[in-house]
Amino acid sequence: MSYEYNNMDWLIIPTIFTKRAFNFITGALTGDLGTSYYTKIPVIEEILDRFPATIELAFLAIILASFFGIVIGVVSAVKKNSLFDNAGMLVALIGVSMPIFWLGILLIIFFSGTLHWLPSSGRINALLQPGDVTGFYLIDTLIAGNSAAFMDALRHLVLPASALAMYSMAIIARMTRSSMLETLQQDYIRTARAKGISEGRVIFKHGLRNGLIPIVTVIGLQLGSLLGGAVLTETVFSWPGIGAYTVTCILKSDFPVVQGVVLLIAAVFVFMNLLVDVIYAFLDPRIKYSENGR
Secondary structure, eight states, rough: OOOOOTEEEEEEEEEEEEHHHHHHHHHHHHTOOOTTTOOOOOOHHHHHHHHHHHHHHHHHHHHHHHHHHHHHHHHHHTTTSSSSHHHHHHHHHHHHSSSSHHHHHHHHHIIISSSSOOOOOSSSSSGGOOOSSSHHHHHHHHHHHHHHHHHHHHHHHHOOOOOOOHHHHHHHHHHHHHHHHTTTSSSSHHHHHTTTTTHHHHIIIIIIIHHHHHHHHHHHHHHHHHHTOOOOHHHHOOOOOOHHHHHHHHHHTTHHHHHHHHHHHHHHHHHHHHHHHHHHHHHHHTTTTTTOOO
């Protein structure tokens, strides 16, 4: 038995989708993202329960990526075309090219399977569960004064954070090198050197500080993407965050949760862009934000 379409079907179907989208947006504005099809728990509660794990992982990863990326970029720019410059850019190229899931597997095999130094999955030992105060295990263990649980939670973070930081570190290193090369060619750098100012002060105070704007932009965007859910990293390391949870919900066709996570990712990116714009004013005194928009 076949169904014959008529001209009205092409009006009804878009109307239904438009109504659903409107209902979702109005509900989201009040904090109602719907209910999970499988757990029957409000989506906002599911997200808030797992988001601290992703935040903890993303912040440690961006700290590692920013520190090593800026160091490699600065030294590569100062020692342009040297052996260290070539080695640093080779590391950056490997970081950009190597898939995160492959790097994660290599880290698990070497540091967990071979050396038995670090755990390969989870957030903390089941016997050392911290008190549920903030949802951030590093903070909760410090609040409870449990140093053993704190060190165990930190050990569980090392491998996934290192794998997640590799790509961001490569991007930050390349941007830092490019920005520093341009900054070190400016007239005020030559003037500072002519005045006899120490090379370290010239590089870090006059060079790096004036070249931070593009670096901060890259760091902000990388942090936004990490907070949006490090899907591959969380899946490889069985990290109970937003990324791994999203994959599970996609496979189960749990659409309310997927919609809520997509909205969260969009909101995180908007917030990070706003934060970067605010930081610009602190980095460069010439940038001012006035009420009339000039």
